[in-house]
Amino acid sequence: MTSGHALLGISGGVDSAVAACLLVDKGLQVTGLNIRILDNAQDNLTLEPSPIVISDDPAYSIPVYTLNLSASFRDTVIANFREEYLAGRTPNPCTLCNKEIKWKGLLLSARMLGADIVATGHYARSICTENGPELHKGIDPSKDQSYFLWMLSREELDQTLFPLGELTKPEVRELARRFSVRAAAKKESQEICFIPHNDYRAFLSSSLPGLEKQVCNGEIIDARGKVAGHHKGYPFYTIGQRRGLGISSSEPLYVNRIEPERNRIHVGGKDSLARDTLTAHSMNWSGIPAPREPFRSLARIRYRDTETPCRVIPLDRNRVEVVFDTPKQAVTAGQAVVFFRDDTVLGGGIIV
Template identity: 40%
Template sequence: MDSDKRVLIGMSGGIDSSAACMILQEQGYEVIGLTMRMWDLPRHFPNEGQSIPQFAIEAKELAEKIGIEHHILDVRDDFKRTVIKSFTDEYLKGNTPNPCVLCNKQFKWHYLLQEADRLNCQWVATGHYARISRKNNHFILNRGADPKKDQSYFLWRLGQQELARTIFPLGDITKEEIKQYVEKKGFHEKVEKKESMEVCFIPGDYRDFLREQLPDLDREVTGGYFIDAAGRKLGQHKGFPFYTIGQRKGLEIALGKPMFVTRINPIKNTIRLGERSELLTRNMVISDVIETIPGILNTSEPVDVQIRYRSAAIPATLRKGETPNEWIVCFQSDASAVTPGQSAVIYQNDCIIGGGIIADQRLLKKYAL
């Protein structure tokens, strides 16, 4: 079979990538599976003496049952150098990172395309719930048909090079339909398997993970203060990397009313607390902005901007910033807990036209808003 019908698919051993494999087979593709071993956790090795992670074993077993070639790629060292280091670095800057966004662009698709070329595959595929369309000879990433499972938010950094060779077999299908499909195929255990919603390399609290990766962290960030909007000290905190914008629980400080983290200053090691209303804003600055099509972002057309995965996009307009890759988002209604380090994804009619990283809100001071 020629390379035009050969597709390399990322396999995690779960229901979505398994379903994607079988759908591609039915569509006439020669499917090859690739499972990346990125980060080992104790739960990946449930049996004594086990040397291969359970998810890789399950992916390989699925591949054997449906009769496709399968490869396991050990990329743990590179994953630690790139994704893990970026994750810890961002917290040390006072930001709250979104490692999945970085991983998809600079890691998963990097290796998928590299291995696809090696294995003579024209296409790569994943089990993400997203779709791809074309506009003016450019590829556009669109939301998946299932609004509850749409994962386009995590994929906004994929560029033309990646999208031109990507297939999303699940883009037009709902999760419930996938469950029924896999059940009919005889893979009941895939349907019953509980899916993890956490970051893949963090088994519990991210704070414990930071301490494991940065043994001197507690000593380096201890001794900071909670402050109010006027700068008055309210009490001591445990270190700025252990907090995130919008956090209310776990502050371990009693002030007689619910208080939230409204700002983090890593230079002064201060955490500003305020009431819920102090989390609201109509404007934010985004940096490292990427346009899907050159020149598609403008100041005249309304857009919808999504600032976290589990929240609805908010109608907004855009203003150009002082540098080419810096824009100001002007929301049409209040946005809550705008968090530096998180992704702001810009949509029009369910199509991603751009995105950026939420910057420190203090940058708003240089703009007349």
């Protein structure tokens, strides 16, 4: 796309700023949108001017607006985060935020501003094919973020540009300096935006008063079914966790099962984490029609996972069973399983 009006999500970091400058260089009219999500306020669907300046070069001076979706973020992303941990699952809030907050906010604001298309600074690609748009990996394997975008529909992909999809992170850093981007030297955050110091246990405790007292002193069950000790509360543990168990053993022990209804966690050796099947629900198929027959694919069960060959067996329109050629370690309920064919995202779902 070399003309028209693009509305680009602005985070304040280097990636979205460079994406904006690249779109300007392509000849598009570019407007920035900063979606506020952590204010103690209700949603404000009025677009307000933002003081954010992406570049000191006048050639890249673009208007930036703010849309406040803090209440929606609390009621969807944060509420889901709490509910999932209380159910003994480990959620991925970034995928839900992309779908329910970022893209909804961008597309709503694009309609208000009369923009033709939206854009973000994600390292991914949307490629038009004869069957419609497809989500593809970004070319930089160390930064590819297509895993986090599996929830997007084809309609949303059709309205989205990913200017950084063909670039590596070092190339983006270099472009930031060339474009006089103010955030050129800004460090990347690896934290979940609403979790201070990335300590989700402290967040759950502070946001759910009385939780620690309610769930403390639950039983830790070993491979023999015996009580090996007591834990601080099941929501504070995840599958595959080794540290913080507070029990001694001749071999390393890992959490391999969580029983929220009994406030129990189960532990075992590393071999106990291996699984060759899983079931997933809430399927979204952006790269292929919803399958009716089993098919072969590659799958990841977390962001930094290695893709593993598997057989995907549809159970109904909303659920699949996945059988891996080789066992996966620490399959975790609440995380996403995402299916790939080469660099194309076929779809994904939430692990049961």
